[in-house]
Amino acid sequence: MTSERTVARLSLYRRFLKLMKDEGTVSVYSHQLADLIRVTSAQVRRDLMVLGYRGNPQRGYDVCLLIKGIDDFFSANEGVNVVLVGIGNVGRAMLSYFRNGKSHINVIAGFDTDPNKIDRVINNCPCYSLDKLTEIVKQNDIKTAILTVPAGEAQTIANVLAQSGINGILNFAPVRLKLSVDIFVEDVDITMHLEKVAYFASGKDKKVGGKHV
Helix, strand or coil: CCCHHHHHHHHHHHHHHHHHHHCCCCEECHHHHHHHHCCCHHHHHHHHHCCCCCCECCCEEEHHHHHHHHHHHCCCCCCEEEEEECCCHHHHHHHHHHCCCCCCEEEEEEEECCCCCCCEEECCEEEEEHHHHHHHHHHCCCCEEEECCCHHHHHHHHHHHHHHCCCEEEECCCCCCCCCCCCEEEECCHHHHHHHHHHHHCCCCCEECCEEC
16 A cells, blocks of 8 residues: 555656656656655655566656656546646636646536625636535536535535545645545644744754755
8 A cells, every 4th residue: 555655755856847848757766856856766666666667777757758657557647537626826827827837637517605606717717505515526427525604614525525425635725624534634734834834944953955954
């Protein structure tokens, strides 16, 4: 079973590899990726072995082939269809980000309770009433959802998503969801991340080469 950290690093590798490709880079060594991700070369090699792809000791890894291998791992060639619930400020930002055509993530539908947002197209995404959530998720065999609703609504909506067949939720709501263990939930706490950055930016902790010691 592939670990969460390995999956996360593979996504990061692909991000940097695509930048390298745009800059005309043909091949890359494990130590170069390691410097970018801030892990060891050995860790990079172990992660990439998950793809069944090995580099050449003399030439390193072929950038295009490595991107393809990671795309295949994430099934990015077909695209990943998701739904988004909660079209507030964060929800709109997510729609804008994923609807720009630069990602393999396809937000095929948004949901909200605000009548001013229902039956409209926002950032190229059709938006519906929550009443249609289960129907659209099941019709399109969606397995992943983005949740950007207030804390008080999050658990109820998460329950509906789970009952509709959703297996994974990216949760921006400031609350821990209580769902069955077979549903993967990734909590995104923007305040926590910003406070972390602000703390280390204040110079209260020593840093060496971008790492904290």
